[in-house]
Amino acid sequence: MISYLVTVVIFVSIAALVGLALNLQWGLAGLVNFGVAGFVALGAYTLAITAPHVGWFAGLALAAAVCAVVSMLLSLLTIRLEENYLAIVTIGFAEVVRILLLNLGDLTGGALGIADIPRPFAGLTPAGWGDGAILAFALTLVVVVFAFSEALVRSPFGRVLRAVRDDATVAAALGKPVLALRVRAFAVGGAIMGMAGALHAFFLTYIDPSQFTPIITAYAFMAVIAGGRGSNLGLVLGAGSIMLILEATRFLKDVIPGIDGVQLSALRLGMIGVGIVLLLIMRPEGFVAEPHRRLADFFPPESEKA
Amino acid sequence: MVLQLLLNGIVTGLLLALPALALTLVFGILRFANFAVGAMLTLGAYAAYTANVLLGWPLPLAAACAAASVALAALLAETLVFERLRTRGSITLLVASMGVSLVIENFCRFTFGNAARSFDLAVARPMRWNGLRINHEQIITAGVVLVALVLLHLLITASPLGRAMRAVADNAALAAVRGVERRTVARITFALTGALIGLAGVLAGLDRAIDPLMGWNYQTPIFAAAILGGLGSPIGAVAGAILIGVAEEMSALILPVSFRQIVSFGVILLLLLFRANGLFGAKAIRK
Numbered sequence: 067m068i069s070y071l072v073t074v075v076i077f078v079s080i081a082a083l084v085g086l087a088l089n090l091q092w093g094l095a096g097l098v099n100f101g102v103a104g105f106v107a108l109g110a111y112t113l114a115i116t117a118p119h120v121g122w123f124a125g126l127a128l129a130a131a132v133c134a135v136v137s138m139l140l141s142l143l144t145i146r147l148e149e150n151y152l153a154i155v156t157i158g159f160a161e162v163v164r165i166l167l168l169n170l171g172d173l174t175g176g177a178l179g180i181a182d183i184p185r186p187f188a189g190l191t192p193a194g195w196g197d198g199a200i201l202a203f204a205l206t207l208v209v210v211v212f213a214f215s216e217a218l219v220r221s222p223f224g225r226v227l228r229a230v231r232d233d234a235t236v237a238a239a240l241g242k243p244v245l246a247l248r249v250r251a252f253a254v255g256g257a258i259m260g261m262a263g264a265l266h267a268f269f270l271t272y273i274d275p276s277q278f279t280p281i282i283t284a285y286a287f288m289a290v291i292a293g294g295r296g297s298n299l300g301l302v303l304g305a306g307s308i309m310l311i312l313e314a315t316r317f318l319k320d321v322i323p324g325i326d327g328v329q330l331s332a333l334r335l336g337m338i339g340v341g342i343v344l345l346l347i348m349r350p351e352g353f354v355a356e357p358h359r360r361l362a363d364f365f366p367p368e369s370e371k372a
Numbered sequence: 373m374v375l376q377l378l379l380n381g382i383v384t385g386l387l388l389a390l391p392a393l394a395l396t397l398v399f400g401i402l403r404f405a406n407f408a409v410g411a412m413l414t415l416g417a418y419a420a421y422t423a424n425v426l427l428g429w430p431l432p433l434a435a436a437c438a439a440a441s442v443a444l445a446a447l448l449a450e451t452l453v454f455e456r457l458r459t460r461g462s463i464t465l466l467v468a469s470m471g472v473s474l475v476i477e478n479f480c481r482f483t484f485g486n487a488a489r490s491f492d493l494a495v496a497r498p499m500r501w502n503g504l505r506i507n508h509e510q511i512i513t514a515g516v517v518l519v520a521l522v523l524l525h526l527l528i529t530a531s532p533l534g535r536a537m538r539a540v541a542d543n544a545a546l547a548a549v550r551g552v553e554r555r556t557v558a559r560i561t562f563a564l565t566g567a568l569i570g571l572a573g574v575l576a577g578l579d580r581a582i583d584p585l586m587g588w589n590y591q592t593p594i595f596a597a598a599i600l601g602g603l604g605s606p607i608g609a610v611a612g613a614i615l616i617g618v619a620e621e622m623s624a625l626i627l628p629v630s631f632r633q634i635v636s637f638g639v640i641l642l643l644l645l646f647r648a649n650g651l652f653g654a655k656a657i658r659k
Contacts, residue, residue, distance in 0.1 A: 092463075096463060098463050098466055098467065100407070100466075100470065143641060143644045143645060144644055147644070148462070149462055149463050149466065150399070150404065150405040150462060150466065150603070151599075151644065153405065153407070153466050154405060154595045154599065154640065155640060155641070155644065157407070157591065157592070157595075158592045158595070158596075158636070158637040158640055159637070161591075161592055161633060161637065162633075162634050162637050165630065165631065165633055165634055166634075168630070169628070169630045169631060280588075283470075284470070284474055287467055287470065287471075291467070326485075328481060328485050328486050329481075329482050329485075331481075332478040332479075332481035332482040332584075333478070333482060335474055335477075335478045335481075336474065336475050336478035336479060336482065338471075338474055339470075339471045339472065339473070339474025339475035339478065340471070340475055341471075342467065342468070342470070342471030342474070343453050343468055343471040343472060343475070346457060346460075346464060346467065346468050346471070347453070347456050347457065350460065350464070
């Protein structure tokens, strides 16, 4: 039971990381990324391929760097066009990643995947505590990325991104480098997705292409929408509750008679789809709305000044 | 060999033309790319499978049933989802269409499972003509698509409905002033494009096995075709689809077959780099 809970918490951490990244790209900067699964896979495979040679930390850094560079290139191609194009390119990118992973057998092991991925601190943890170490590592990573995202939202960079999201023309007229800002936001998000993929690989120590389906993308969108676009706190709550609901629905099998595994997974995924649509229609601001600063926050009225 | 690939490519392209056209028509009127195209294609194939195999209807009747079912599904998606989000901008609509896509795909998976299925069809010997192998399925596909394209062309250019559609696509506000209701036009367009996609689903089911992910495999080529033609341009979408089909089949000459699906993505990237407006130069896609 404990090991099951540890697994759930680690999956929540991975989902939270992916969600934080998407929240940065879509929630904060208004850039839709439908290729989330592709970036996570790219991060996981970069780590799995490089870590045995350069160590886990350099592997993690490489995973983040590779994803950042790829995100940058994809966004550079499309970012001067309408939103639709970035979405199309990222969805195609995820497909290409999947096909390459399956077919570049020498590098990726094809459908068999890569096994024996080294874990961080592997030599330092006592036997049987390997998952505990990963758990601590995952939580640390989430806390660090969360703090980083929060700082980013409050920084001038975050403010400008929101301005660009809400009205790119006005931001450009104020002399803000709209394209450069968008590319940077997309790259930072990509790097975080790469790290989430690396964490995935660390935890399972075995990866294959079937682990990185568009479902990851759907979860991430659901988490961002449920949590409230632009709100990092809401996002972590959203990612947590979605994973909990998903885990809970595993037990539906015991409740509904005559349902098989495929139907159950279809039901769960369909629920995600319905959830996305319903939330968009009924509660577009999510459960924790993006904090809006008013002028008064910066210049308190005379009466409040002590 | 080259001629055979060219022939196969043209037929594949014709198959892509219907959903690409559907995508581009919706984009023209509502300014958003409907990501549920692939899932709707899958739904069409399963609807025809239900009529053809489970109920034992002949294939033409099954195809009509598929077109009607997907048209209904598209109309439902429009009235229940997209219409309510109309004012929220295209990103929200994109994400919503992804949600709709998940629902449709998993409805199919829930009902029919993951196993691959196919229509109840007698296997016919391919015809030979000057060394070319021509399947009956290819002739059916080409015939059906060409007829559908001609009818659609007439509808768009020569009917009051087509005029209304073009008016809304061109300038929705002005059309509204002249008494053309965007909502009604959008609903009709969705139903119409649903029928096209459903038909394409049946043709795709003739070509390959029917499974819940079949539409997903067409997604990138469909988008590539629509972009190649310039999003929003109907003739462009057809031409783009044929080019993409030929490019995919021809790639077998230089690439392993398993890399075929990368071709469409490559075409998209090249286009965005060099000619983002597509070959037929639809306007106003830049920010």
